[in-house]
Amino acid sequence: MNARLTPWLFLMPAILIYGIFGAYPIFQTFAISLTNQVGVAEPGTFIGLQNYVTLIEDEYFLNSLKNTGIWVIAFLIVPNSLAITIALLVKQTFWGAGLIKTVFFLPLALSFAIVGVVWGWIYEPDVGLLDQLLIGLGLDGLIVEWLGPEAATYSVIAAAAWRQTAFATVVFLAGLSAIPQELIEAAKVDGGTRRQIFFRITLPLLKPASTIAVSSALIHALLATEIVLTMTEGGPFGTSEVVGYRMYMETFWNYKFGYGAAIGVIVTLMTATMVVPYVRRMAKAQERDWS
Amino acid sequence: MTDMTTQIQSLPQDGLNRGSLRERLEEPFMRGGQIGLLLLLALVFFLPVLGTLLTAVRTIPDITQNGAWALPSSYEWGNLSHAFVEMLPYLRASVIITLPSVAGTLMVSMMAGYALSRMRFQGRIWMFLVIVSLSFVPIHTQLIPVFRLMSDLGLHDTFLAQIIVHIMRQIPFAVLIMTNFFNTVPGELREAGRIDGASEWTIFRRIYVPVARPALSALIVLEFTWIWNDLLWGLVLTQGSGKKPVTVGILSFEGEYEIAWNMVASGAVVAAIPTLVVFLAFQKHFIRGMTMGSVKG
Numbered sequence: 177m178n179a180r181l182t183p184w185l186f187l188m189p190a191i192l193i194y195g196i197f198g199a200y201p202i203f204q205t206f207a208i209s210l211t212n213q214v215g216v217a218e219p220g221t222f223i224g225l226q227n228y229v230t231l232i233e234d235e236y237f238l239n240s241l242k243n244t245g246i247w248v249i250a251f252l253i254v255p256n257s258l259a260i261t262i263a264l265l266v267k268q269t270f271w272g273a274g275l276i277k278t279v280f281f282l283p284l285a286l287s288f289a290i291v292g293v294v295w296g297w298i299y300e301p302d303v304g305l306l307d308q309l310l311i312g313l314g315l316d317g318l319i320v321e322w323l324g325p326e327a328a329t330y331s332v333i334a335a336a337a338w339r340q341t342a343f344a345t346v347v348f349l350a351g352l353s354a355i356p357q358e359l360i361e362a363a364k365v366d367g368g369t370r371r372q373i374f375f376r377i378t379l380p381l382l383k384p385a386s387t388i389a390v391s392s393a394l395i396h397a398l399l400a401t402e403i404v405l406t407m408t409e410g411g412p413f414g415t416s417e418v419v420g421y422r423m424y425m426e427t428f429w430n431y432k433f434g435y436g437a438a439i440g441v442i443v444t445l446m447t448a449t450m451v452v453p454y455v456r457r458m459a460k461a462q463e464r465d466w467s
Numbered sequence: 468m469t470d471m472t473t474q475i476q477s478l479p480q481d482g483l484n485r486g487s488l489r490e491r492l493e494e495p496f497m498r499g500g501q502i503g504l505l506l507l508l509a510l511v512f513f514l515p516v517l518g519t520l521l522t523a524v525r526t527i528p529d530i531t532q533n534g535a536w537a538l539p540s541s542y543e544w545g546n547l548s549h550a551f552v553e554m555l556p557y558l559r560a561s562v563i564i565t566l567p568s569v570a571g572t573l574m575v576s577m578m579a580g581y582a583l584s585r586m587r588f589q590g591r592i593w594m595f596l597v598i599v600s601l602s603f604v605p606i607h608t609q610l611i612p613v614f615r616l617m618s619d620l621g622l623h624d625t626f627l628a629q630i631i632v633h634i635m636r637q638i639p640f641a642v643l644i645m646t647n648f649f650n651t652v653p654g655e656l657r658e659a660g661r662i663d664g665a666s667e668w669t670i671f672r673r674i675y676v677p678v679a680r681p682a683l684s685a686l687i688v689l690e691f692t693w694i695w696n697d698l699l700w701g702l703v704l705t706q707g708s709g710k711k712p713v714t715v716g717i718l719s720f721e722g723e724y725e726i727a728w729n730m731v732a733s734g735a736v737v738a739a740i741p742t743l744v745v746f747l748a749f750q751k752h753f754i755r756g757m758t759m760g761s762v763k764g
Contacts (some may be wrong), residue, residue: 182667186582187594189575190638194601197635201612202604208611216615258508265505268498278750279509282516284757285746287696289714290735293721294519297728305518308535338515343757350758399605402698406718423607428703433611440607451603458599463592 202444209437220434227438237439240410240417243329244398247418250330251397255337256389259344260382266345267352277349283342292406295335299323299407328408328416336403340396344389351385352378391454398447419443522732523547530729543729550720550733556709557716558741561695563626564712568633569690572641573683575634580645581671585657595646602639606699609636614703624706632704633694641686644759648682649675685756688749692742713738 184191209227213220231237262280266273283291298305299322307319322331355378363373401420404410410417410425417425420443427436518535523546525539533540582588583595613632614623622628652675660670701712708719720734746753 180588183582183586183588183591186578186586186667186671190579190642193575193631193635194638197613197616197631198601198604198609198638201609201616204612204615205608216618262505262508265501265508268501269505276505276509278747279513281750281754282513282743282746284753285692285742286739287698287714287742289696289698289717290739293717293731293735294515296721297522297732298515298518300728303531303535303728305515305522305535309514312534312536338512341512346754346757350754395603395605399607401607406698420605420607424610424699427611428614437611440605440611443605444608447603447605451600455596455599455603459592459596462595 205437205440205444208434209441211434213433213437215431215433223434227435228442230435231438231442236414236417237419237422239414240419240422243416244400244418244420246329247333247336247397247400248394250333251337251340251393252390254333255340255344255393256386258337258341259389260348262341262345263348263352264378266349280345281342283339284346286339288336288339288402289406291335291339292403295331295338296323296407298335299331323408323412323416325412325415328412332400332404332407332416335407336396336400340393343392347385347389347392348382351382354385355381387454387457391451394450395447398443398450419446519732519735522729523550523736524733525729527727527729546729546733547736550730550737553720554713554716554734554737557711557713557738560626560710560716561712561714561741564629564633564701565691565694568630568637568694569687571630571634572637572690572694573686576638576641576645576686577676577679577683578671579638579642580649581675583642583646584649584652585654585675586667598639598642598646602643604639606636610699610703617704623704624710626710628704629700629710629712632700633697636700637690637694641690644682644686644756645679647759648679652678681755682759684749685752685759688745688752689756691745692753695742713741 208220210222210224211220212223212226266276266280269276286294301307301321304322306322310316310318320327322328359377359381360373363377368376399420400418401424404416404418404421405424408416410421419439423436423439423443426432426439430436521539522530522535524542524544525546526541526543529537529540579598583591583598617623617625617628617632620628622631656674656678657670660674665673695712696714697712698714701715705711705715708716711719717734717738721731724730724734
């Protein structure tokens, strides 16, 4: 075998499959977004940036954009701070740690479809698990219409956060295990208080884990589609829609392929800007490894 | 007794180690509080699962009369078996889609990861960067053209279309994992093979594939779960119910039973069992895979 050709032969299957069914479609989406294509039967005509101009004034889209913003903020804070707390607590527990870990990791095995269906039942008015729980605890006053127009977005986020917390806990626990115990011991010997040790040693050393947890939260918040679809179908009256869901609806419900593609492009650009720091870090690490 | 001795033995050390007097006095309270908080969080975390299991094995009158959190007045295991029978076509479809997708992903990504990790060639770092970046490409930018392409190829509503698409979607992540894994394999293995005059393919097949077993098991568990749990491709690429995966099945199941929450919960339990079993049986592999440079979840 030719030495210069060999690597590419090994890469060929991956490049071919991704090229045809993954990369080529990405370019096509950009192209379709500049047309007024409706349905799959015939290509639309070129209309330039008209779809994007329409989007700026599309109330439904703007509402979904606002909701995606709420998703991003909530997802950065809630699952990650919960997970870091859980990871620190689990790390200090010696008995039953295996079982407790399993409880926290379990949601990772569940699909968003199932999480959506199950949490739909949890939020059901009156008979649902949450209302019943609050009534049982004498906290009836806290009950709201969980999947009503006011609260739906937050309720869906809470369900998704349940799953995201599981992932972040895995990541932070791995991060904590990677911190050499001697370092902590040494700091204790030197008279460091618990708080000092946490903020000056533990937290900075969790930086790699945090990068992973944060980028994962960002991506899941930006792309949240499946769970919105299964829990609320964007409702009531479109109040809980997110951009990813809007894209799906415009395309496969309203058959406005060109318009849907434009939303797809926007979702992609938003994701791209968010992951640049992460990709850069990976590249640097790899270059160090290989040089 | 043993407790006492260890305490006494470690006493002087303790005095050195444990920081201020205040911290030492707070210690037992802190421990108690920590354990209490952890158990509370675990309980809250587990409630959705527990509630679903309870709901699945009850009758509707039982739920409305005694409340959703009461113990079942009678255990209706028939709900689950009924849900299983109805879910069977979807479960079958999910198996037919998932297994070849996982196998295909592994083969393709092992080869690519081997080349990226073990061979020096022009454009290597670029290739790696492209693959890292591609692992972030949202499904939304591929849905429409892939849907169109599969229709053009006459593959709409087939298992093959879903299998190809899953392999495509998983390639970037899987290649990343395999590259990172092969990076940790000592290079001498390859040199030894070379001296013996083995071809690159033989070295890969005979030396590197067997060595990769730990990475493969982690990858298999992760890929199985992710592909099994996919919903959007299953929705977009299918029409007839025979080709729809179980994630789509649970939605039509929900539509069919509407407020029969015991049946909906049963359906959810049945649909979740395969990934739950895999997860519980291979939890270690799962976690290792996730921490091998993952950003998904």
